[in-house]
Amino acid sequence: MNVAASGAGAAKIPPEAIKAIPVRHPWRWVSAVVVLAVFASVVYQIATAPRLKWDVVGEWLFHQSILNGVRVTVELTIIAMVIGVVLGALLAVMRLSANPVVSTVSWVYIWFFRGTPVLVQLFFWYNLQLVLPHISVGIPFTPAVWQADTLPLISPFLASILGLGLNEAAYMAEIVRAGIISVEQGQTEAAQALGMTRAQVMRRIVLPQAMRVIIPPTGNETISMLKTSSLAYITTVQELFRSQELIAAFNYRIVELLIVASVWYLSMTSVLTFGQYYLERYFARGSARQLPPTPLQRFRHILFQGHAPPPFPPADPLPVYPPRRDDSGQGM
Amino acid sequence: MGKQMVLSEAVHKRFGRLEVLQGIDLEVAPKEVMCLIGPSGSGKSTFLRCINHLEKIDAGRLWVDGELVGYRQQGDKLYELGDKEVCRKRSEIGMVFQRFNLFPHMSALENVIEAPVRVKGENEQVAVERGRAMLDRVGLADKIDAYPNQLSGGQQQRVAIARALAMQPKLMLFDEPTSALDPELVGDVLDVMRQLALDGMTMVVVTHEMGFAREVGDSLVFMDSGIIVEAGKPRDMLANPQHERTKLFLSKVL
Numbered sequence: 001m002n003v004a005a006s007g008a009g010a011a012k013i014p015p016e017a018i019k020a021i022p023v024r025h026p027w028r029w030v031s032a033v034v035v036l037a038v039f040a041s042v043v044y045q046i047a048t049a050p051r052l053k054w055d056v057v058g059e060w061l062f063h064q065s066i067l068n069g070v071r072v073t074v075e076l077t078i079i080a081m082v083i084g085v086v087l088g089a090l091l092a093v094m095r096l097s098a099n100p101v102v103s104t105v106s107w108v109y110i111w112f113f114r115g116t117p118v119l120v121q122l123f124f125w126y127n128l129q130l131v132l133p134h135i136s137v138g139i140p141f142t143p144a145v146w147q148a149d150t151l152p153l154i155s156p157f158l159a160s161i162l163g164l165g166l167n168e169a170a171y172m173a174e175i176v177r178a179g180i181i182s183v184e185q186g187q188t189e190a191a192q193a194l195g196m197t198r199a200q201v202m203r204r205i206v207l208p209q210a211m212r213v214i215i216p217p218t219g220n221e222t223i224s225m226l227k228t229s230s231l232a233y234i235t236t237v238q239e240l241f242r243s244q245e246l247i248a249a250f251n252y253r254i255v256e257l258l259i260v261a262s263v264w265y266l267s268m269t270s271v272l273t274f275g276q277y278y279l280e281r282y283f284a285r286g287s288a289r290q291l292p293p294t295p296l297q298r299f300r301h302i303l304f305q306g307h308a309p310p311p312f313p314p315a316d317p318l319p320v321y322p323p324r325r326d327d328s329g330q331g332m
Numbered sequence: 333m334g335k336q337m338v339l340s341e342a343v344h345k346r347f348g349r350l351e352v353l354q355g356i357d358l359e360v361a362p363k364e365v366m367c368l369i370g371p372s373g374s375g376k377s378t379f380l381r382c383i384n385h386l387e388k389i390d391a392g393r394l395w396v397d398g399e400l401v402g403y404r405q406q407g408d409k410l411y412e413l414g415d416k417e418v419c420r421k422r423s424e425i426g427m428v429f430q431r432f433n434l435f436p437h438m439s440a441l442e443n444v445i446e447a448p449v450r451v452k453g454e455n456e457q458v459a460v461e462r463g464r465a466m467l468d469r470v471g472l473a474d475k476i477d478a479y480p481n482q483l484s485g486g487q488q489q490r491v492a493i494a495r496a497l498a499m500q501p502k503l504m505l506f507d508e509p510t511s512a513l514d515p516e517l518v519g520d521v522l523d524v525m526r527q528l529a530l531d532g533m534t535m536v537v538v539t540h541e542m543g544f545a546r547e548v549g550d551s552l553v554f555m556d557s558g559i560i561v562e563a564g565k566p567r568d569m570l571a572n573p574q575h576e577r578t579k580l581f582l583s584k585v586l
């Protein structure tokens with residue numbers, strides 16, 4: 001009855017492609033013009049600021065001491081992030097451990113290092129020799145196995161690494177932990193049922209799946225670390241920020257040199273953003289039916305189609321199945 | 333204890349105060365297909381999980397192929413088995429879950445060869461060879477490179493069966509393998525299981541598919557609140573249940 005009626009109705013519609021006049025969006029144009037005008041005026045004022053010497057910016061942009069600063073900043077970022085990721089992963093596993101002592105130690109670490117400003121921690125490592133002239137390694141209350149003077153040992157570079165890396169580990173621990181617990185319990189169970197050991201389950205099954213959750217915030221942390229590393233200037237380590245400051249201190253071109261530093265920070269974070277994108281694509285394997293377009297594909301699409309592509313293309317080459325019926329309450 | 337594949341004597345399992353298994357006695361002979369039925373929460377899944385030591389039992393004894401599950405007995409003392417030993421024993425028992433639990437970051441073939449390569453240390457070439465054969469056996473020769481989310485539920489469950497079979501287990505445990513499937517996909521999975529039974533695999537199957545239990549099952553066990561209420565030949569039991577609780581349950585599912 002109903003079916004027949006709609007069938008008859010459908011038969012009357014000619015099976016041609018629809019040629020309709022598209023809806024106009026005048027306000028889109030208005031808002032675009034307003035935003036562009038404001039943007040242009042800001043850029044114009046800065047670019048033509050009477051006392052801003054752009055040639056000074058150009059002159060220092062590739063100066064050797066700035067380039068050295070860039071190198072140190074990159075080194076600090078990489079080493080601090082490596083420490084952060086490795087120690088963070090360890091802390092995350094410790095936090096999830098069944099051993100209450102181990103998990104409490106991890107909790108206290110995270111509590112302490114997240115609860116104090118990274119600037120304070122950097123100062124602390126830099127000034128460690130004030131309270132601890134010698135550092136020794138060994139069993140408490142027995143002669144030390146190894147001992148050294150704090151001052152030459154904790155160089156400004158090492159103090160920066162410790163300050164940034166140990167702080168980062170606390171944040172990474174939480175990120176890794178969130179990743180691990182995001183993996184369904186059934187995965188661990190299936191792997192165990194196949195006879196895999198705890199370590200194998202973690203390495204082969206849980207961590208690769210946790211990566212999907214871990215990678216995006218880790219990318220953000222790395223980008224953030226690149227900028228946070230500028231705080232290490234207080235340890236006198238000559239990274240990018242301190243390098244430009246030393247120059248500005250004698251030529252008084254403070255804003256110009258800040259622009260130099262910003263150009264470098266911006267370029268480096270842009271490169272990282274790009275890299276993060278491809279990393280995320282790689283780890284999305286098997287979770288998205290179709291990968292989102294790359295920035296290059298998006299750019300081409302905008303160029304040729306005049307609008308941005310949807311984040312996930314609707315065209316699906318694979319059959320879509322209806323969602324699974326799952327009627328067991330907890331089906332263990 | 334010599335000739336049974338599974339032997340369970342007074343197996344008890346508690347979760348906190350909740351006594352989930354209250355003395356389970358049963359035997360599964362080699363090549364036998366035992367179907368386990370019972371209302372939700374009666375402890376069917378828990379018992380299956382005890383068989384491959386995903387859960388520790390609190391009392392009683394459980395043997396698989398003549399060996400104690402999870403323990404080693406010397407004299408009258410029990411020694412808990414180490415991780416490695418437990419893993420080795422699990423690797424000889426295949427398990428299929430209601431929700432498939434395929435590894436989503438691996439293709440069908442990778443899912444199937446993962447354990448043979450990592451757990452048994454099998455040569456990758458050999459494992460791939462057999463992996464293909466296993467996927468062919470469950471009718472998925474053309475889905476070797478598909479990721480789980482590109483497969484229908486029925487196909488995923490068949491990959492999961494192939495994954496378990498690739499370890500060449502001596503015993504297969506099925507926990508409601510078709511309960512999460514759309515009705516039209518159930519048949520494919522049951523066909524694979526039927527063929528497996530014909531090939532002589534020892535199977536313990538928790539299921540609500542009474543047709544399967546009747547045709548393929550050698551024995552049928554009805555569990556309720558942690559005990560075995562009734563056991564027997566599927567045909568007899570389904571046609572003529574003896575206990576009130578069995579009658580009530582069957583009247584609801586048949």
Ligand SMILES: Nc1ncnc2c1ncn2[C@@H]1O[C@H](COP(=O)(O)OP(=O)(O)OP(=O)(O)O)[C@@H](O)[C@H]1O
Pocket residue numbers: 328329330331332347350352370371372373374375376377378379
């Ligand atoms: N890990 C656990 N911790 C606490 N209680 C649990 C746990 N696993 C199972 N239970 C409880 O044990 C009882 C038996 O659960 P089980 O999963 O074995 O039932 P089932 O017979 O398989 O039911 P279903 O048909 O719904 O799958 C339930 O009451 C359940 O809540």
Ligand SMILES: [Mg+2]
Pocket residue numbers: 331332376377378507508
């Ligand atoms: Mg169950």
